Amino acid sequence: MSTYLGIDLGTSATKGVILRDDGTVVARARAPHPDSRRGRPGRADPAAWEQSLVAVCLQLAPELAGVAGVGIDTHCPTVVPLGANGRPVALGVTWDNPALVAYFDxxxxxxxxxxxxxxxxxPSPSTFAAVAYHYLREAEPEAFAQLVTLGFAGTWLGRLLTGEVAMDPTQASYSGVFDTIADDPAWLSGALADLGIxxxxxxxxxxxxxxxxxxxxTFAELAGMPLGIPVTVGCADTPAASYALGTGPGTRPFLIMGTTHVVNSCLAAPDLRARALQRRGVRPGEWLINGVTNGGDALASAAAxxxxxxxxxxxxxxxxxxxGIDGDEVLTAPFFVPHVMPERGPFWFEQPCAGLxxxxxxxxxxxxARGVLDGVIxxxxxxxxxxxxxxxxxxYLTGAFGEDPVLPQLLADATGRTFDVALEPDLPAIGAAAMCAEAVGRPTRCRLSTSRVRPRPESAALMEQRWQSxxxxWSTLSGREPLPPLSPTRPHDALARS
Incomplete structure (x- = not known):
């Protein structure tokens, strides 16, 4: 049997899996990024990514020698300016960089x-990453003068591994200068001209x-990886996870609870309302709708x-x-409004909006603690x-909670929804590896075990009271009306392009 390496470059760590072509994970590794951007909000250091990437490859060394290909995915959107030699000429610029708001305006x-x-x-700083071009031009003119390629994190990773540059549609969708809804997606030449890019x-x-x-x-020697094996273009992390779950139009949606909490569904046509984030899917003719909130960051910030x-x-x-509490203790617990950083769709907060x-x-x-949990959920x-x-x-539900049933049960109680918990912490890396297997003609189905979690009837009245409160x-603190539910009579597809 053949094996494939899947690399997931996340916001806080790099993860890697070795996937056999029967869908079995035979090895996995994780290495956090060194904390090298302290005091630089909205910036990311590709040198730190490279350190964690090499560390993951070295951990996987016993299995790495026999892999038949490499699939990649990355967090998105983070702009990385590359020079003539393919190396970064400045730190990456993340979507939540405070300076981008002024450039967006x-x-x-x-x-x-x-x-x-x-x-x-x-229109939002988070969906207009190309504006980092002007930020770098004005804030770091010496670095900008060396700019040859304005890529995303995936561009940097692919260039590091192969010496080639590209960007896939799932990442380009958040640039603000890419035709996401066309049958044949491409850069918007008119927008580039209007913006002076x-x-x-x-x-x-x-x-x-x-x-x-x-x-x-160069990379084979650096990371102990076989020379000359194929590498796919790859995609962003949520689309890679969606591939691992077999997501397509008409399949069930999923919620990832990681650093970011992402609700993902797949359509056969674009949703023209732009209510949440929209990106191209892994396959042509598919669009992914991502509802996003910074749930993991909020939990970590409040806990600290x-x-x-x-x-x-x-x-x-x-x-x-x-x-560990219930009844009146829950009912009289405080509330945490969890938007500790700017939010993307469907909230669209350009500034943090948090409070207790x-x-x-x-x-x-x-x-x-319960107030914090309820606020995030x-x-x-x-x-x-x-x-x-x-x-x-x-x-589907997946996340960093592992096999601990507490958080999934609280989520089911608070939302009234039933979840199939996928007991797999490395879905993006698995999806990346499986995409590589398909690319070289060995398509595989990922093997995932799930456990079903239903809302507890005895919690329904209490949680509904907490929800309304x-x-x-939330409305008082944010100054907005709560988000309206999606109407069952006008689902996504009913508003798609005719």
């Missing part, structure tokens, strides 16, 4: 409304399962600020305490209701 209106519509997305700096757009090139001698332990154990302690309400002197440590419920029509009986507190 200055440049977004220069795009023709038809071009904005063609992006398939609500040199079209020559943008990499060619290629499909995720195209072969980008082969592992170069409220003193639930050190960095490694704080979230687990918060979950343990918060889940209902705290009083008799509030216990466990009640405070109720934000997930808002996203689910705004992006998934009622009537979806079961939703949270909606009121």
């Amino acid at each position: 200055r440049y977004s209106a220069r795009r023709d409304p038809a071009d904005v519509r063609s992006t398939g997305n609500h 040199e079209a020559s700096v943008l990499p060619p757009v290629r499909q995720p399962m195209d072969l980008l090139g082969t592992v170069s001698s 600020v409220f003193g639930y332990g050190d960095k490694e154990s704080a979230v687990a302690e918060l979950v343990r305490l918060g889940a 309400t209902g705290l009083h002197r008799s509030t216990t440590r466990a009640q405070l 109720f934000a997930d419920r808002m996203v689910l209701e705004a992006t998934i029509p009622p009537g979806e009986d079961v939703i 949270f909606r009121a507190q």
